[in-house]
Amino acid sequence: MRNFNLPALMGGAGLRHEHFDSIINEKPNFRWFEIISEDFMGYGGAVAEALHEIRQHYPIIAHGVCLSIGSTDPLDTEYLKKLRLFLDQIKSPWTSDHLCFTMVDHTNLNDLIPLPFTEEAVQNVVSRIKIVQEMLERPFLVENVTRYITVSDREMSESEFISRIVNEANCGLLLDVTNVYLNSCFHKYDALEFIRSLPLERVGQMHLAGWEPDSRGTVIDSHDAPVPSEVWNLFKSTIQLTGPTSVLIEWDKSLPSVERLLQETIMADTVITEMTQTVEKAA
Amino acid sequence: MALPAVLTAMRQIILDLEELPASPEARLKLYRKRFPDLSPHELEDLSKIENNGFKTYTTSIFQGEKGVIFNHFPVTLNILQSHWENVRGTPFKPFELARQLHRRYPWKSYTTEALLQNFVSFVQTDLKNIEALAPGISEMARFEYLIFEIKRAPDDNLGDVLTVEQLNALTVEQALALKLFIRANVRFDEFRYDVLGARRSYLRQKSTITALSPLHCLLIGGRNGAHLVEWVVAEPHIYRFIKENPRSHPLNLEDLAACVVEHSVKSAQEETFVEFLSVVVELMRCGLIALKQ
Numbered sequence: 001m002r003n004f005n006l007p008a009l010m011g012g013a014g015l016r017h018e019h020f021d022s023i024i025n026e027k028p029n030f031r032w033f034e035i036i037s038e039d040f041m042g043y044g045g046a047v048a049e050a051l052h053e054i055r056q057h058y059p060i061i062a063h064g065v066c067l068s069i070g071s072t073d074p075l076d077t078e079y080l081k082k083l084r085l086f087l088d089q090i091k092s093p094w095t096s097d098h099l100c101f102t103m104v105d106h107t108n109l110n111d112l113i114p115l116p117f118t119e120e121a122v123q124n125v126v127s128r129i130k131i132v133q134e135m136l137e138r139p140f141l142v143e144n145v146t147r148y149i150t151v152s153d154r155e156m157s158e159s160e161f162i163s164r165i166v167n168e169a170n171c172g173l174l175l176d177v178t179n180v181y182l183n184s185c186f187h188k189y190d191a192l193e194f195i196r197s198l199p200l201e202r203v204g205q206m207h208l209a210g211w212e213p214d215s216r217g218t219v220i221d222s223h224d225a226p227v228p229s230e231v232w233n234l235f236k237s238t239i240q241l242t243g244p245t246s247v248l249i250e251w252d253k254s255l256p257s258v259e260r261l262l263q264e265t266i267m268a269d270t271v272i273t274e275m276t277q278t279v280e281k282a283a
Numbered sequence: 284m285a286l287p288a289v290l291t292a293m294r295q296i297i298l299d300l301e302e303l304p305a306s307p308e309a310r311l312k313l314y315r316k317r318f319p320d321l322s323p324h325e326l327e328d329l330s331k332i333e334n335n336g337f338k339t340y341t342t343s344i345f346q347g348e349k350g351v352i353f354n355h356f357p358v359t360l361n362i363l364q365s366h367w368e369n370v371r372g373t374p375f376k377p378f379e380l381a382r383q384l385h386r387r388y389p390w391k392s393y394t395t396e397a398l399l400q401n402f403v404s405f406v407q408t409d410l411k412n413i414e415a416l417a418p419g420i421s422e423m424a425r426f427e428y429l430i431f432e433i434k435r436a437p438d439d440n441l442g443d444v445l446t447v448e449q450l451n452a453l454t455v456e457q458a459l460a461l462k463l464f465i466r467a468n469v470r471f472d473e474f475r476y477d478v479l480g481a482r483r484s485y486l487r488q489k490s491t492i493t494a495l496s497p498l499h500c501l502l503i504g505g506r507n508g509a510h511l512v513e514w515v516v517a518e519p520h521i522y523r524f525i526k527e528n529p530r531s532h533p534l535n536l537e538d539l540a541a542c543v544v545e546h547s548v549k550s551a552q553e554e555t556f557v558e559f560l561s562v563v564v565e566l567m568r569c570g571l572i573a574l575k576q
Contacts, residue, residue, distance in 0.1 A: 148339040150332070
């Protein structure tokens with residue numbers, strides 16, 4: 001298995017409201033777009049119309065932020081039904097969400113809170129992913145999150161945690177290369193070794209993003225800057241391990257122009273092509 | 284093993300505990316008392332986490348919620364800010380507002396609607412001292428929430444509907460035979476203050492608003508053809524017609540006609556029909572109703 005048996009769409013971009021008009025009117029050469037499911041599902045009006053129009057010309061992959069797959073609250077089946085309807089409407093061939101929790105005790109934490117790397121958390125997440133996959137009836141990927149804390153690595157490491165989950169749930173991995181890089185800085189480990197330790201055949205998509213430190217110089221996974229060279233370098237090494245995939249440029253704030261965003265996706269394409277050729281030549 | 288207890292503890296640390304002790308030992312003591320369901324290992328693991336780590340999440344969460352609220356309640360917040368320090372004795376801090384909102388009305392859903400509804404409730408119940416200085420602020424919060432609902436409401440997919448030009452080309456008999464649909468995104472409410480005027484003025488001039496003018500009005504809002512929110516200041520009988528009838532359900536245009544005729548002050552039939560037609564056109568133009576054959 002490679003790329004979790006998904007099509008490798010190459011470089012894509014996050015679809016933002018501010019770019020709707022340019023994309024609809026000028027049809028720039030993006031290969032695909034990713035949307036945040038909860039920003040669109042169940043809504044009508046201008047947003048729905050724009051999405052419908054863009055979908056006529058570009059593949060769209062839905063990525064969620066509210067599934068809270070790691071929570072111990074009951075799975076929100078009403079949310080999953082709405083999501084399933086939405087995914088069918090936009091013909092998203094796969095979908096994804098984050099390996100974290102965002103709600104517990106029916107209270108929204110409105111952020112991607114990391115889980116303890118424990119057996120209990122593995123089993124909880126695995127059982128929930130299986131239900132999600134049954135309800136959504138399409139490939140499902142979990143994304144590794146940036147974590148500013150280590151809740152517990154007493155029982156296992158993060159890479160073992162992720163590997164166990166995707167293998168036992170038989171789901172895919174959305175490998176956020178930026179998140180791996182940031183976590184390697186925060187928690188002092190080798191990013192590429194971390195990536196090598198994952199079941200890379202299950203990587204069906206990647207994310208790349210940049211960041212600007214906040215006013216106190218704190219590094220936050222802010223998605224408000226171009227992808228920095230350190231992450232491009234890690235991405236190059238990663239592609240040599242995985243082969244071609246679909247890679248999303250996440251640039252959600254301090255938005256660039258459509259042209260600038262397109263350039264970033266073309267850079268991703270170039271890296272994939274060059275690194276794939278390098279591997280083929282070496283073989 | 285107590286994963287639910289660990290996640291609950293993390294929730295409380297991130298959202299509810301404003302000050303954490305500086306040392307791991309002091310945190311352990313606090314957590315042991317506060318989270319009796321955690322095992323010794325779980326307590327130790329959580330207490331090892333430096334405060335900056337949890338604080339990063341706290342900051343991100345409440346900044347995010349503050350951003351959503353400011354985005355959807357610009358005029359309400361403008362009024363609030365202009366009175367806050369006088370009434371509360373402390374400077375207005377948006378982050379603290381989000382935190383206070385969480386304390387009073389925790390966000391219990393993944394939906395944006397739930398957060399916004401919480402804010403409306405918060406303004407109504409917890410800011411009475413500000414309302415005393417700025418009467419109508421809770422109405423403004425309600426009004427701005429309706430704007431969100433109108434913008435986001437699902438489409439009703441009625442298919443081909445008549446344009447105003449097509450309506451004008453019909454005979455009276457043909458027109459009165461039409462079916463009328465109140466659009467799915469229509470919202471309405473009764474206000475005692477000029478919320479519509481104040482919001483329009485604020486969006487044009489971005490000036491500080493300290494008070495709303497008293498004005499009793501019945502407002503009906505919808506999405507026009509360009510998906511923009513439009514409002515009609517309705518006569519009571521039109522408001523009642525909209526309020527008492529279901530959305531997206533075929534009604535008879537002649538029922539609306541009867542309603543208009545009943546309340547018309549025009550004496551001539553032709554004048555009454557012109558008045559009726561102008562009501563229909565205004566409701567169509569603002570996206571409140573659609574007509575089909």
